[in-house]
Amino acid sequence: MKVVRLSSGISIRRTIAEGTEQQVTAVKAIIQEVREHGDQAMLRYTEKWDGAKLISLRVTDEEITQAVKRFDPQLAKDLTEAAENIRAYHESQQQKGYRLDSEDGSYVAQRVSPIESAGLYVPGGTAAYPSSVLMNVIPAQVAGVSRIVLISPPSQDGTLSDGVLVSAHILGITEVYKSGGAQAIAALAYGTESIAAVDKITGPGNIFVALAKREVNGDVAIDMIAGPSEIAIIADESAYADEVAADLLSQAEHDPLASAVLLTTSEKLADAVSKQVKQQLASLPREAIAGAAIANHSVIYLGKTIEELITAANQLAPEHLEIMTTDAEAVAERILHAGAIFIGRFSSEPIGDYFAGTNHVLPTNSTARFSSALAVYDFIKRTSIIRYSEKAWENNKEKIARLARLEGLEGHARAVESRSWKKETNK
Amino acid sequence: MKVVRLSSGISIRRTIAEGTEQQVTAVKAIIQEVREHGDQAMLRYTEKWDGAKLISLRVTDEEITQAVKRFDPQLAKDLTEAAENIRAYHESQQQKGYRLDSEDGSYVAQRVSPIESAGLYVPGGTAAYPSSVLMNVIPAQVAGVSRIVLISPPSQDGTLSDGVLVSAHILGITEVYKSGGAQAIAALAYGTESIAAVDKITGPGNIFVALAKREVNGDVAIDMIAGPSEIAIIADESAYADEVAADLLSQAEHDPLASAVLLTTSEKLADAVSKQVKQQLASLPREAIAGAAIANHSVIYLGKTIEELITAANQLAPEHLEIMTTDAEAVAERILHAGAIFIGRFSSEPIGDYFAGTNHVLPTNSTARFSSALAVYDFIKRTSIIRYSEKAWENNKEKIARLARLEGLEGHARAVESRSWKKETNK
Structure with a gap:
């Protein structure tokens, strides 16, 4: 290994490049195809790049049952114990809302609620890691996400790895799809006939997956680009x-x-x-x-x-x-x-x-x-709540109108003042 | 106003487009210029687009003192009261770490710490909102961020608005720079001779600011693109x-x-x-x-x-x-x-x-x-901590090695096993 002496001048910060322009263009085209042609595009890409001719994108219950049957029971036990440890660690990340009441009868509050749906991308082939299933799914479950979906590229024979299916089974996940690369991310982001869109996409992947996640970011949420x-x-x-x-x-x-x-x-x-x-x-x-x-x-x-x-x-x-x-x-x-x-x-x-x-x-x-580790916090959202009483409004309306006018926003000032306008005619 | 009857079929979800390819190219070029030429590029752009010929990018203490002197005291009081309310609401967002100890002497923990530095972009001209200063700075302060910087485009006469300077003063912020647009974001992200880079950039702005934030995202953190x-x-x-x-x-x-x-x-x-x-x-x-x-x-x-x-x-x-x-x-x-x-x-x-x-x-x-409102959570990061005892390692090493081998990662298995290798020769 190269040995370097530390000195005050040297920078050891790390940055890794992020895909070529050609790759970005290719990813954009794939996403467009999936948005336009849905499942048909998904099946076509899966045949082209994974070499798998599928009839359906969804993994059947039978496939999961069979994977569980032939899986080494010792390994299933190891995965279960790992899942318990992961769940225990993440349970402490549950966030609570709060509410601050004022004497004038008003309150401000923060409500915490889970996002509704999350999709986890699981890389295929030699990088099909059961541990990634645990690490992505469990925080979402602890957060209370009601719909959790897995998607992973199939082998040429059209199957997913037993380790991935068994991990899904251990966690009680039943909605699993066969698809990889940018097309899988596009399906999770925008939906197809057989895959309903999700609100957040997490999980590692190759450069095409990373670029696709960057591309759909904003239309759905993504975790970090690892x-x-x-x-x-x-x-x-x-x-x-x-x-x-x-x-x-x-x-x-x-x-x-x-x-x-x-x-x-x-x-x-x-x-x-x-x-x-x-x-x-x-x-x-x-x-x-x-x-x-x-x-x-x-x-x-x-x-x-x-x-x-x-x-x-x-x-x-x-x-x-x-x-x-x-x-x-x-x-x-x-x-x-x-x-x-x-x-x-x-x-x-x-x-x-x-x-x-x-x-x-x-x-x-x-x-x-x-940035931080993936966590329960990544699968919740917070809503601010404001309830002003008539008294609170009365006490503060002039201050608020002044602040609005300081910013040249007369409409804001009038909105607050409108509560004292004459009311005879306008209901 | 247009009136539409709700029916089960219609989608009322909103999406707004995100800048033309020309704008993206322009923003990339500006960022490159600032990275290469630093303050000199900043001064050049500020003259070109804001019409202000500056000698120095930094707002002086004297400028802040003068702004405070001539500012309407009633408005200063209103801003101060608003700041107090905002601080009170955000105080409840302080996050704590936790630690889970096991009987075998091992523990896992989550440490919460503030990011070190944050830069707030404040739009200029008619959109120079003192309230934005409060809303971005206070969560960072409650989080414990030690260096908080403001940057805002100057008027043609080379000044920032009194409202912005007074808000900074009320919050105890003294590091304020005059610059706007993509160049300001580039300076915050990569630093120049007079502006040290920050770890996170927040704050609203026009399309050039939004595109620049998107561009530097990853090298620094950004808040949402509003x-x-x-x-x-x-x-x-x-x-x-x-x-x-x-x-x-x-x-x-x-x-x-x-x-x-x-x-x-x-x-x-x-x-x-x-x-x-x-x-x-x-x-x-x-x-x-x-x-x-x-x-x-x-x-x-x-x-x-x-x-x-x-x-x-x-x-x-x-x-x-x-x-x-x-x-x-x-x-x-x-x-x-x-x-x-x-x-x-x-x-x-x-x-x-x-x-x-x-x-x-x-x-x-x-x-x-x-997604959620800007909050204290946006200015902290969490570090996971693992301390395994010899006993914990002994109890679990075989399980961990099996899980690693299930994923084809022999090196992972050997790392865990290496603690039991013979030690005579290799220290």
Whole structure:
């Protein structure tokens, strides 16, 4: 791995490019086709790109039943336990409304309610992750979303992976469709004959999915556009090089554009980790992917003090940050910007990906400065409520009219004043 | 006003177009210029488009002091009282973190912290609204954002409006810049010699501001892209036509693209409101703007039952919804989608724009289905924290490794398992 000494001048903030103009044009055309031709366009695209000739887009109950039957019961139990942990963590995110009453009989309030429908995109093929089903569906369920839909590209034989279907089954989701790419996002956003539109689309995907989500944003809500995975590890001489290397590789294996960064004060550890990465890489099934990520997007930064490492980590604002130092809790206290922080040697990052209960949908590309993990908050909306009494109106009407006129909005002033106009004739 | 009878088939959802390709290209070029040439580009654009030849972009303390001196003390008092109400409403939005401890010594937690810096864009000229300063700055302050910056286009004489400067002063904001349009957004997003970049940009603006916000989104956070103002009023025969008309016009006067909709069961009220709108319009200073909005984007919908009106209102999901019926509270309970609900005759919409305390930055274009008012939540971020104990790791490592292998992510499995590898040689 490349080793770079931290110095005050260098910027380690990360930005990853976002698709070519050709890709944007292609995505726009696909969305237009789906809006115009609905299911017929969906079936055509699914045959063209997924190689699957479907009769119906909807997964049948029978398909789900069969997937559950042939699925390894131990894995089903693991998924169920993971789902319980995730649900427990997200339950604490329930938001309440509030109401502030005044003595004059007026009140202002905030009402919290779930959005009505959400669609989760689940990537297909080798990236068909059951854990993504859990991480996207559970916050929506805890929020109280009444209609939750899954959509995922089928294999050539027209099926979805058992892991995805079983996860849906564990969570009680029955509305599942077979379709991928920009066309799936278009269907969720605008609806087709067989797929009713949703209010919010979440879930990861390739560049076409990301561009389509960006395109439909505003007509429906979307979650963040997730970039390639990132991990940064702050480690001192107390850390074990093989563990640091293994954790770096766990994120590197996601994507050739993934980034694995070690921030350390120890040259000895830096050397040992470099060697371990090389050695462990050789036997990794996804060696080519992880190797590219390590070669092109990964660095070991050497700092003189832990202080310097903390500053660098805050600048990087990584998706995942592990802290493997003697005083890991104290270091974690001083991290301002990270999607998720993993404290201590036994908090290996995949624990958060699958099991601990926190959400694995996290801000990438240094956006943890202002973004957060997917959460229950993403599936609710808040409505402001104002009830003014006659007395409150009487007490405040002049102030409000003055403020409106200060802004040159005479119509606003008159609206407030209209309550005292003569009423004989105008009902 | 146009009168339309509600029927099950019609769609009353609203969408407004988003800028031409030429405008998008122009905005991209401006952003590029500011990124390359910084202050020099800012000064050049400010001379070109605002007609102001500036030496410095920053408003001086002296300018603020002078504005405060010459400002009407009664209006300053009104603004201060409005600010207090807004602060009181937003204080209830403070979010807390939480931590869930397990018996095995592990924990998961959510930490809530403010974003570090926010920039508020304030439109200039006739649309330089002091109330916008209050509505954008106060949630950021309640969230605990440490650096809050205002930016607003100057008049030809190089000054900002007293109302804006006094509002900044009331809130204790001292970092104020003179610049407008796409260049102001670019400066906030990427920084120049005299303006340090911020993490989040909020505030309304014209189409160039909106397009620029869309363009920089991701590099920094942005609030929603607000469309033209909207009001819908549900009213029965108990409502006063002059008040309904005045409230409709209060939103119509914002923008020729604004929308004012009456939903009523009473033909008599519909007729009377139509007449009142026409009559009141004639004496409105912003008659041309309000008249265009009424003619082109406003409708009276007649329904047979209140039921039908509620269904239509939920489909419209308006920015502002007034309810002027005999059972206004009961109707409000059944509204699922609206930015803000104003209950009863004395809750005229401008009360919310200026004074009640709720935020006037609200979702438009039917996005209240999934979006909410600007709030403290928009200025915080959440960090997930995972601390696994050795025991927790021991108890769960096999499950986690199995789930990783189910997804074909061997590197993830090995990372979790690496804690039990032999340690002799690799530190």
